[in-house]
Amino acid sequence: MSLAVKAVGIRKCFGSHEVLKGLDLEVTHGEVLCILGPSGSGKSTFLRCINHLETPNGGYVWVDGAIMGYALSRGALQELPVKQLRAQQSQLGMVFQHFNLFAHRTVLGNVIEGPMVVRGLSRAKAEARAMDLLEQVGMAAKAASYPSQLSGGQKQRVAIARALAMEPRVMLFDEPTSALDPELVGEVLEVMRALARGGTTMIVVTHEIRFAREVADRVVVMIDGEIREMGAPGAVLSNPADPRVRSFLSRVLA
């Protein structure tokens, strides 16, 4: 299987705090990878370094073989201008914990914005595709509503449709259910399960251990800015070799 994402030696510091300590990761096309770990271990920062919402202080990320944030010019790496970086970033669909929908646009307006502005699609094409995606996430009936009229679960399903509308190579989810009331978590996870079944490549930062166990092809456990365990969910979740991972899992599985 070809690589969708390859990250090598990713380091990130905030001031003197080294949050990521040289992380390597490879994700193949069609794979679902869940990143677990205690609060503050650097999971979100790692995800944001993968799509260069945060610029790593060290290391490189390739998406479908293209290096993120740089272009090779006369044998040397040059930083990409912002416009080209944005085009690269649009290949990585990002779903945030707090939805990040445009409050003053309707559901449909939120989903067609990116394809029209970034990909130059006509309104008619963007609208047809958006309605298909809203259908897929069960939100077509709310196309004319505004985000303030939706529940958290509905907002997150719209946010997923919006990310998919850019036809990304990979979907990145940053704790997509953490801000939801418990009774709304299931509807979002169900949409994500359907995407996984359909072969979408996904990297999911989550506290939902059951989702990781049932849906992920591989699980990564991060502790203090390092990947301490990586492998099939059965092996990692039931029988982790690393004592700090064992201790983390025993707390969350208790």
Ligand SMILES: Nc1ncnc2c1ncn2[C@@H]1O[C@H](COP(=O)(O)OP(=O)(O)OP(=O)(O)O)[C@@H](O)[C@H]1O
């Ligand atoms: N922009 C920032 N400026 C300074 N410190 C930051 C910034 N973003 C993250 N950090 C710090 O980096 C560390 C890792 O944060 P991160 O959000 O990546 O952890 P996490 O594992 O995703 O945690 P959680 O599960 O609570 O979301 C934390 O100590 C956090 O305070």
